[in-house]
Amino acid sequence: MSSDSQHNKNFRIDDSPVDVDAIKQAVRTILTAVGEDPDRPGLLETPRRVAHMYAEMFSGLHLNPERHLEVTFPETYDEMVLVRDIRFTSMCEHHLLPFTGVAHVAYIPDGKVTGLSKLARVVEEVSRRPQVQERMTQTIADLVDQRLNTAGVGCVISAEHSCMSIRGIRKAGSTTVTSALRGIFKTDHATRTEFMSLVNGQR
């Protein structure tokens, strides 16, 4: 199951604690402020659509991704586990424009493992917040590090930021890469090198 369909399946506007009416009002205000007529037919439903979109894009604010890591299985496996190319879309908190890319999450178990899809769920939920990529990377690494009792954790995120590609400097196609390393990934050169070569390896 892709992370996109996973999310669409889980999100329900009726369950959302987001103040939809307040967003609709705000979108009408913005449309008027830029010189539009929010009452012309093409724009009548726009405030509602935007409010629902924001409720979905920011749904992670009301969820605790730690819960996905509560169920673990005792295992003696003590080599690296890497889930690569977890696709996500998040929102840059400086411009409220999306940034889209992939996250790679690795850990070395210390007595217990989690289900592989749980790492993808953590990325998905953390992505649904206004944030910067740097903090998103650290948040994911810290969650896995703290909840799984690991020997070490690595998270690398590579993403394209639409605030860089469609406005301002207008550099389409450039990607931003961030990494967060914990435990043995930070202290042991060989582990770090293995992680980076697996992340950058053949696809």
Ligand code: ZN
């Ligand atoms: Zn931005």
